[in-house]
Amino acid sequence: MSHALTHASGAGSRRSSLLGCALALLGAGPAGAVELSTDVTVNVGGVVAADEAVVADIGGTAVRVDLGALPRGADLIAFARAANGDALFTLDTAVALPGGAFATPRDVVRWDGAVHAIELRGADRGIPVGARIDAIAVSEGDLLLSFDVTVTLGGVTAADEDLLRLDGTQPDVWSLAFDGSAHGIARGADLDAADAIPGGPLALSFDVSGSIGGIPFADEDVLAFAPANGGWSKRYDGSARHAALAAGDVDAVAVPEPLGAGLAAAAALVLLRTRRSTRSSDVELRRSVARDTQRRPRRSP
Numbered sequence: 001m002s003h004a005l006t007h008a009s010g011a012g013s014r015r016s017s018l019l020g021c022a023l024a025l026l027g028a029g030p031a032g033a034v035e036l037s038t039d040v041t042v043n044v045g046g047v048v049a050a051d052e053a054v055v056a057d058i059g060g061t062a063v064r065v066d067l068g069a070l071p072r073g074a075d076l077i078a079f080a081r082a083a084n085g086d087a088l089f090t091l092d093t094a095v096a097l098p099g100g101a102f103a104t105p106r107d108v109v110r111w112d113g114a115v116h117a118i119e120l121r122g123a124d125r126g127i128p129v130g131a132r133i134d135a136i137a138v139s140e141g142d143l144l145l146s147f148d149v150t151v152t153l154g155g156v157t158a159a160d161e162d163l164l165r166l167d168g169t170q171p172d173v174w175s176l177a178f179d180g181s182a183h184g185i186a187r188g189a190d191l192d193a194a195d196a197i198p199g200g201p202l203a204l205s206f207d208v209s210g211s212i213g214g215i216p217f218a219d220e221d222v223l224a225f226a227p228a229n230g231g232w233s234k235r236y237d238g239s240a241r242h243a244a245l246a247a248g249d250v251d252a253v254a255v256p257e258p259l260g261a262g263l264a265a266a267a268a269l270v271l272l273r274t275r276r277s278t279r280s281s282d283v284e285l286r287r288s289v290a291r292d293t294q295r296r297p298r299r300s301p
Contacts, residue, residue: 033058033256034222034236035065036193037076038248045242051075052091054252057241067111071095077105078145079252080136080195087111088119089252090133105132108143125171126153134160134251137203139196141168144177146191160190161206178202183230184212193222193253201226203235203255220245222253 036044037054044055045062052074054065067087070076078090089111094104097116103109106122106129120143122133128151135146143166150159154174158164161180167173178194181187185206193205201224209218213232217223220238225231235255238245 035079035081035254035256036222036236036238036250037079037252038220038245039075039077039251040248042242042244042248044244054079054087054089060241062242066113068116069098075251077132077134077192077251078108078136079193079254080138081254081256082110082119082138083141086113088136088138090136092132108133108136108145120166125166127151134190134192135163135194136252137163137194137196139165139177140198142166143168144194144196146194148190148192159187161185161187163191163194163202178204178225178227183225184232186210192249192251195253195255197255201233201235203253205250205253207249207251218246219249222250222255 033056035054035056037051038049039051041048041050044057045060047055047062047064049055049064050072052070052072054067054076056063056065065087067076067089070091074091074093074095076089077092080088082088087110088108090105090108091103092105094102096102097109099116101109101116101118103118104122106127107118108120110117110119122131127133127147130149131151132148133145134148135144137144144163145166146160146163147158148160150157151164153164154172156164156174156176158176159181162176163178165175165177167175178191180189180191185191186208188208189210190207191204192207195203197203203222204225205219205222206217207219209216211217212223215223215232215234217234218239221234222236222238224233224235236253238250
């Protein structure tokens, strides 16, 4: 994996470090915590977030996640947390990041709170031109990736409702981590957000509304799929938590493991402090609402 280092402000680095401590370095976030991004500008619990932003929702308290300076014309379409708490993400268009790192929609970017680096260069792993990574998860040192089109990598074919596993020790070895159609997902659906909870279920979101295993869902919801028994449940009801999410598609998600009550309180306190430190930037972000007043059309199942 190639890494191109850049520089960010000390304040941004401190905010990301605090959030990383709260959601990852301590092992996870509080029960019910979800980090998410949508395809339009939304107001999540009083935090106005454009489509390139990620918001941490902790029991209804929303905090913007620091990802460094990202181009306003880009949509963040995939997000995950590395084992050490660093943010991993993909943008929907080719962009030059601060400091000179250049990322395309088939790359994964790492943000460590201070610098951006290319964690996965798609061209080096055979990801075809025109394919976009639209879901990222980390599982036992491997990357789980979904794409917006059908791809064949390492002799393994995956549709857009599937997840592929890229071996972390043998970076050219691919396997199928989740076969969507085999588990009841309509072939017209696109798996556009995912996370892997260690020792537990996959957290999955799709770009359509539907029903699976008797569980109705919309594109702002996050489902939990248990590989051990094939069972489905709803992990996060987006519009029930924040009505504004009904206007958008949750297209990136990270669901930390639950913490004990003490650590959960500590994490919430850190995040609240982070929120106060970034509140002054909300006014500027509100100006981006006009850019997304016309909603992108949703796909039908």
